[in-house]
Amino acid sequence: MDSRPIVLVVEDEPLIGLTVQDALGEAGYDVRLISKAVEALHEMESAAQVLSALVTDIRLQDEKDGWEVARRGRELNPTLPVVYMSGDSALDHTSQGVPHSVMVQKPFAAAQIVTAVSTLINKAPPTPPTD
Amino acid sequence: MDSRPIVLVVEDEPLIGLTVQDALGEAGYDVRLISKAVEALHEMESAAQVLSALVTDIRLQDEKDGWEVARRGRELNPTLPVVYMSGDSALDHTSQGVPHSVMVQKPFAAAQIVTAVSTLINKAPPTPPTD
Amino acid sequence: MDSRPIVLVVEDEPLIGLTVQDALGEAGYDVRLISKAVEALHEMESAAQVLSALVTDIRLQDEKDGWEVARRGRELNPTLPVVYMSGDSALDHTSQGVPHSVMVQKPFAAAQIVTAVSTLINKAPPTPPTD
């Protein structure tokens, strides 16, 4: 295979970001780690169709939070797999999350992220080949 | 049984509202039919804990829409079963809907609403007895 | 079709028993309504293989309760669909229920029982033809 599925990880705590990046990288994903919501939104505007999944923290050092990042991702790519990571905000998933997303509560094991991402991508409808 | 599960139906097209009310009533539910988003929000503020499910249209003749009604319902009652009814807005469910909700696209059969409501209530965690 | 799927309903509150019997009967099931756990156990010993589903109350006027009725049913027929009906005992489902069963909390709408029974039978593996 000449390419790997791309996963956008949005996390501003470096230790968690690197742990997730390592785990997804070993699992076979091509990870793009971004720490700011505005950059994540910018990345999605230009590349939502080539993303295989979005993994996002909720509280970000921005005027935007992870709930908004995920909603914008789904507007651009309606079947985008979404995994949220959060501590205190995990309880808000039922009112603020998007359908068919997974909330992984902190502290978590890296395997929870890998399993959530892999399961959601496996369930997503296949994309038509592009020419 | 001295009472029936209460379902709040928010729909401003009278024919659809009555069809849904009849079907849910025959199915054994106690239906409260409301045509305005602001009234639905008011109802939920005072009674979200006693509601067994919310069934809501998306486009309402208000400054609020069904997406907001459902989010507010979930803030007040995090496990509230939610069913959306919509025609044109059905495609926005993946970005605007709440998790574990069902989008029923118009035109629909009444049984789709009854099945969606019953399935979601059956999956909801039981509520502790109140004294 | 020369026969209907048989559903065993175990309920000692007559009003609820009759409501469930009527709803399942109109839905196309052949209902056997029993009010005592010991009779339900006896019925299952002789007929577990021909039952399509078990619907049982938890608190019964016996030394046995619905949890035991369901466990015995599954010992005799490992894929038997099981629906529990309960008020106060609904919270014990996660520790006392059998896997792949549904807890319907009282008060419920009749459609919840019909939907639960129908969904579980539809998911059950088909049975080989008997000669």
Next chain:
Amino acid sequence: MDSRPIVLVVEDEPLIGLTVQDALGEAGYDVRLISKAVEALHEMESAAQVLSALVTDIRLQDEKDGWEVARRGRELNPTLPVVYMSGDSALDHTSQGVPHSVMVQKPFAAAQIVTAVSTLINKAPPTPPTD
């Protein structure tokens, strides 16, 4: 609502066909009952995009069977909800059925068909509005 979801029912045993037609009709569906596989295939060639679901018997008085009817339906409409009805052939569902379909084994209760059809349509992705 000016229209109802259309369900194609393929069944050559008149009694079962009429029972299913009645139940789905009362549930709010517009039913097209066909007894021959070749007619079902013809119907789907011209109308697969407007069908909301396919309900098909397996053994038909044709050179084609229900497995082929469903595969052709999915080729024409990849997200078409499919419900099979069968007695002896139910065991072949795991090798001959299409993904995300439901096998309802005969003898069945009419509510099983209504629940299967309604659940599958509720899960199907919404269709874009046509102009």
Next chain:
Amino acid sequence: MDSRPIVLVVEDEPLIGLTVQDALGEAGYDVRLISKAVEALHEMESAAQVLSALVTDIRLQDEKDGWEVARRGRELNPTLPVVYMSGDSALDHTSQGVPHSVMVQKPFAAAQIVTAVSTLINKAPPTPPTD
């Protein structure tokens, strides 16, 4: 993250216990390996609220078995994810297991345990922050 999710593993065959401990440890979990049912029950009495999951063998060298350990765990923590491991007793899962649990039949691959634990924790409702 200053902590890892804690998984209690109850297994009296040392080779299997260590294999599971290693696999869950590499996956990012903090594993407590216990070989006796009575110790597992004691551990749960004092710590069920801080456990993220229970993985238990069925046959243990005690008067208690894994079915009882899991039921007690669920009484103390109603949403505790439960994974059973068993060879001969796997068939009893449908009558003796708790709802929403997973039976992993021996011999298994370590990834089956990691996937089962991670999937169940990801589905469990988030816990409120403790102060």
Next chain:
Amino acid sequence: MDSRPIVLVVEDEPLIGLTVQDALGEAGYDVRLISKAVEALHEMESAAQVLSALVTDIRLQDEKDGWEVARRGRELNPTLPVVYMSGDSALDHTSQGVPHSVMVQKPFAAAQIVTAVSTLINKAPPTPPTD
């Protein structure tokens, strides 16, 4: 444990075959890698009952394709977990795949195959002990 679950992998692109073999091997599976459909069919005729899962490419350098390999596997072992891997043919999964199978679209991450196989085996009914 004196043995590992056996997974048959059918893939004629060596690089992908080896990647999948390595990933499943590290996950704890005993992998049999085969590059030709006819050999896979031969292997299944003699060993379908001892296989824990089938992972198959769709396009093979044979007169048979992966769709046929999987159907034959399910005829021999009706609960065999099936994972398909494909690029261009992924869209045909809804018409050509077997029920309860997973389509993993190329390019994929190795963790997608491990998660798919592990999840499907965990859901499969346990097999009775053989003497």
